[in-house]
Amino acid sequence: MKRPGLVKTVLIFLFLIFLIQGGLRLYRHRHFDVPVVAGPGVTRVAHLSDFGPGLKGTMADTLVYFLEGTEPGGKAILLSNTHANEPEGLLATLLMVENAVVEKGSLIIIPQFNRSASRNTRPGDGYPLYFEIPTDWGRKTFRMGNRDASPLDQWPDPDVYIHYPDRQLLSYIDARNANRTWPGRTGGPLMEKVTFAAMEIMRREKVDVAVDIHGAETMFPVTNCIVAPDKSLRIATLASLTVKAREGFDSHVEPSPTGFRGLSHREIGDYSDTLPFLLEAPIPFLDQPTGPKTEKLLLDGKDPFLLSLARKKKLFVPYDASGWPLEKRVGQHCSVCLEILRQYSKKNPDRSILVRDIPRYAEVIQNGVGYYFHNPDKAEKDRLYPN
Amino acid sequence: MPFIMILYYLITAYLVFLLAWNFIREKKKTEDMALYLLVLIPLVLRILRLK
Secondary structure (H helix, E strand, O other), X not given: OHXXXXXXXXXXXXXXXHHHHHHHHHHHHHOOOOEEEOOOOOOEEEEXXXXXXXXXXXXXXXXXXXXXXXXXXXXXXXXXXXXXXXXXXXXXXXXXXXXXXXXXXXXXXXXXXXXXXXXXXXXXXXXXXXXXXXXXXEEEEEEOOOOOOOOOOOOOOOOOEEOOOOOOEEOXXXXXXXXXXXXXXXXXXXXXXXXXXXXXXXXXXXXXEEEEEEEEOOOOOOOOEEEEOHHHHHHHHHHHHHHHHHHOOOOEEEEOOOOOOOOHHHHHHHHOOOEXXXXXXXXXXXXXXXXXXXXXXXXXXXXXXXXXXXXXXXXXXXXXXXXXXXXXXXXXXXXHHHHHHHHHHHHOHHHOOEEEOOOOHHHHHHHOOHHHOOOHHHOOHHHEEEO | OOHHHHHHHHHHHHHHHXXXXXXXXXXXXXHHXXXXXXXXXXXXXXXXXXX
C-alpha cells in the first residue's frame, strides 16, 4: 500500500508544479499593464463603458483617448487590437496617442479595442506572452494577445454564432471575435457590447471616418490592403494611389463584401453615417507554415519557409530575405491613416481633420517604432494611463 | 457574470470533483492516475480563472 501512496504523492507534486508554473505566468500576463504616456494632443480620456452598458468592471472595458483640435472640424475614430495578435495596429495608434497633435477636428483612438483578447494567449500555437520594442530609454514591453476575447470573460462558446441582427451563421469562435460582432447590441455577449459601445461613440460624436487597423497573413488574399465598402471606396482608392506614388509602398483596395456580416468595414457603414476603412498589413507571424512563433519572427517577419513559398509564388505579397519587419507594418498604417484623413478633408473642407506629428512610412522605418514612445518613468503621473 | 457562465463553472467544478475522486480511488494503474491529473490541469486553471 505504500507504493501507490508514494506514486500519488509524486504525481500530485508534479501536477502542482505544472499548475503553479503555468498558472502564474498566465496570471501575470492577464494582469500586466502597458503604461501609455498621453501626449500633448490628448485632451481627455474616457472609458468604453461610458458609451455602452454592461462593460463597466469587465476586462473588456478599455480606454478611449480623445485628441481634440482648437478649430472645429470632422471626427475620426481609430481602432486597433480588434485582433490582439496583430500588434502593428496597436503600436501605430499608441504612437499617435503619445505624439499626435490635432489642429482641426478630432481624433478618437481606442488602442486596445478588444482588451480581453489582449489579455488572452494561444499556448497551443506557442505564442510568446510578451514582446519588447527597443527605445532610447530602454525596452518597452507589450502583451502579446490573441485573436479572440478570453473565454474567462465570455463563456461558453455557442455551437454556431448567430450574427445579430442579420442572423447569418458564423463559426462558433466568432462569438469572441470583435470583428464579427458588429454592430453589436446591449443585451448580447460581451463582444457585441464592445462593438455596440463603439457604434454609440460614432453615433453620439457624429464621427465621419472610422479606421480599424489589422494585420493579415502573407498567404491570405486580403492582405496589404484597405478594405472599404462602396461609400468609402473613392477615398480608399485615392489614399491607396497616393501612398503608392508618394511613398512607394503598395496598399491596394479590396471591396467590402456585402454578404459577409459582422465585419467593421461592413456594419459601421450600414448602421451609421460613418465611412469605415479596414487596414491590413502583412504579418508573417500569423502564417501557418512558419518556424516557431517567436518574438523575433513577430518583430522582423523573417521566415525561411515563407521565403521558400515566396519563390514558388504562393504568397500574396512580395517577400524576400528582409522579411516584413514591424517598422514597415507600423509605418504603412501611419501613412495610410494620414492619407485617408487627408483625402477625406480634401473632399469635405468643412469637416476636415488636420493632424500633425504622426510620422510617415519612411520616418518610422528610419527611426524605428521605439523612437516614438516616451519614458513612462519620467512622465507626469496624471498623463500616465496603464492599459 | 452571466447565469450561463455560472452554470458552466459549476459543471467544471463537478468534473474536477469526479476526476479528483477517481484519482483518489485509483490504487494500481499509475498511467490512469497521471491521466486524471493531466486532464485536471485545464479545468483547475479555468476554475481559478487563469486560462
